[in-house]
Amino acid sequence: MAHLLSRRDLDFLLYEWLDVTALTARERFSAHSRETFDGVLDLSADLAEKLFAPHNKAGDQQQPRMGDDGRVVMIPEVKTAVDAYAAADLIAAPFPEEYGGLALPSTISRASMAWFQAANPGTSSYGLLTTANANLLLAHGSAEQIDTWVRPMLRGDYSGTMCLSEPQAGSSLADITTRATPADDGTYRITGTKMWISGGDHELTDNIVHLVLAKAPGGGSGVKGISLFIVPRFLPDGTRNDVALVGLNHKMGNRGTVNTLLNFGDGTFPVGDGSGAVGYLVGEEHRGLSYMFHMMNEARIGVGFLATAIGYAGYLASVDYARVRTQGRGLAAADPAPVPIIDHADVKRMLLAQKSYVEGALALGLYCSRLVDIEATSTGDERDQTHLLLEVLTPIAKAWPSQWCTEANNLAIQVHGGYGYTSEFDVEQCYRDNRLNPIHEGTNGIQGLDLLGRKVVMNGGAGLALLAQTITATTEKAPADGEAAEFAAALRAAVDELVATTAALWADADPTVALTNSSVYLQAAGHIVIAWMWLEQLLAVGDSTGDFYDGKRAAARYFFRFELPGTGPQLALLRSLDQTTAQTDPAWFTA
Known part of the structure; x- marks a missing residue:
């Protein structure tokens, strides 16, 4: 590239x-x-x-x-x-x-x-x-x-993995069937199958440390019965553990990461009495899911960064291409010679959209990372407030880049025209690689349920209140007039509308109604958060001059004028409590 x-x-x-x-x-x-x-x-x-x-x-x-x-x-x-x-x-x-x-x-x-x-x-x-x-x-x-x-x-x-999903369960961890049986030596014997395990088997490192969710006796049903275990490929004495590679998953993109189906304790590499793979309990029994969320939340921010980085690479490739590819003439130009396509307004639109997505997403990822640093080095109220804000932002930091930076890659292909659809150019692979990320580490639908069903209503709505307060503090730093003032007013109105919509959705405390359109809520909240990131950047630019800063101003202008207004109809739909999707009979999806 x-x-x-x-x-x-x-x-x-x-x-x-x-x-x-x-x-x-x-x-x-x-x-x-x-x-x-x-x-x-x-x-x-x-x-x-x-x-x-x-x-x-x-x-x-x-x-x-x-x-x-x-x-x-x-x-x-x-x-x-x-x-x-x-x-x-x-x-x-x-x-x-x-x-x-x-x-x-x-x-x-x-x-x-x-x-x-x-x-x-x-x-x-x-x-x-x-x-x-x-x-x-x-x-x-x-x-x-x-x-x-x-x-x-x-x-x-050594390298590490996390093993959550199973062929029959997918994201529904309450339905996992992998079992952990206590052994006399204080370890456990793990039996079961795990699916979609990135990095699950390879020869890159001397050992692979699998973190495996399994159900131990006495935990009850559902997620409360889940415990977490270290199940290494090789035991400390060098013995091969009973972890067997069953097959590889062949993906549309992101093919360079080996993705596996693993069997634990099927007797391929029997250890001791052959009753299962040796596992070491992490922490306490039946608290495994809470421990694994430590890794999942970190991985979700990491997926947001991955989506952003791929989107960014595709954006820069399309800018380079648009500068050198000549095609068409200027609408008012007397010169009949073809012009670089970057001179065409619609190509500029596609490049500005990409720029607003990838630079906005990168800002959000770095902002969340800074919250991680502040939380890790704080105490008391500062630590608690930072943790709460990070909790609210995490589903957005995963889902928004994975949707909109993939859209940036889609636009990068469009800028390239027919060439973009060929493997000779990088943007085709960028799109395929990025298309995994709306699925990775909890689908975006799950992130919507998490945001609307847990994060904005937890602690009596303290998470949403803190987010609104933090965004409003940015708008109050804007000048009294000019473009930044215009954008600050639009953002304040959008935040107020988001808060009012959230209250309307939960007015009857009925999750079957409130969560019907949680994906729409996620998209609207995400756009509002990215608009906040752009206002923050615009205020940091200040009166600075030069092409770089002018480019920041143009991207902010694009996002506030082309993207943020779309949240109005989305929030109006949510407030109407529309049940079109929930009330659709599966029988209606007929050939």
Whole structure:
């Protein structure tokens, strides 16, 4: 790819807007400075461009396969890149120094990872999953588990996964059937099947640390009976655990990440009495889902970043193409020579739309990452409020980029015309890679249910109130007149309408009515949040001059005039309590 991300945009968001160097005043990050942050970003861009981007197409065209010996085979460039990423200490970087990390703020670590996600979504996912796995075990694992499993993951010797879904259950975790039976030695024997496991089997690392949800005796039915277990590919003494690769899932996009169907305890690699795979309980029995949400929430923000990075790469590719592709004439031009298509108004529209989506999404992801850093280094009310705001924003930070940055990739193909629909150009793969993300880590429909059914109403509606208060505080910083004032007024009105709509939806406390159109609610709330991100950026631009800042103004103008007004009809539909979808009889879907 010619370009991956805009370093100028990252610098603006990190330093001119979010002022991430202020985090160094907090003890955890006190060893850092603008220089160390820039060093990490420079290193990340260099590695991404030299070792990740060059095999992006090859990884897509030669996706992982099962060899004759039952092992996963992938192109050798993947291991070279994964090893280099670990050798650069980028897996360990955001972890405390006592575990071999650099105590790097999450904001910088996420910006670093975005380079790799833009360069090669498939290969970048191995590091992302390992980091999330290690974070969960640091939060909920024992000291022995941290020494045994986390430290090798941070060195890059081991990699990590999470194993939730099952063929018959999908996202309905209450219906999982994987079982955990206590053994006499304090471990458990795990039996069951897990589906859609990214990074579930490969030869990239010496071991794979699976975090597996299973039901232990005495937990009751539903999600309350779920516990969490470490089930490694190899046991600490080197014995092969009874974790068997059954097959690979062949995907439309994001093909470079091996995706597996795994059997636990089916006797392929019997251990001891052969009664199942050996698992080690994390934390307490029957609290597994709450522990796994630690990893899932981190992964959801990571998916938002992945969607953003792919969208950004496609956007930059379409800008490059539009500058050099000549076709058509200017409407008022006397010169009969073809003009670059970037001169055409409709192409500018498509580029502005992409710019508003990907730069707005990147701002949201970095904003959420900064909340993670503040929460991790705060106490009392500041910590509680930061946590609450992050809880409300997480489903939006996952779902909005995965929908609208995929739309950015769709527009990037359109800018390329017929060429965009061919594999010779990058944007075709960008779209296929990104199309997974509205499904990944909880479908966007699930995110809508989470936002409207839990996040905005929890604690008596405190989450929504805090979000509205925080957005309103931004609007109050806008000048009294001019474009920023116009946009601030529009945003205030949209926030007020969102709050009123939420109250109307829950007026009768009937979830069957309130949640019918939760996906529409998610889309409207997401657009309002991204409009907030654009007003924040516009205020950070201030009176600065130059093409970069003028581009920011144009993208903000586009979003407020072309995108935000669409939330009005959406919120009106929600307030009407329309039940068209809920009342549709399945029998009506006939051939």
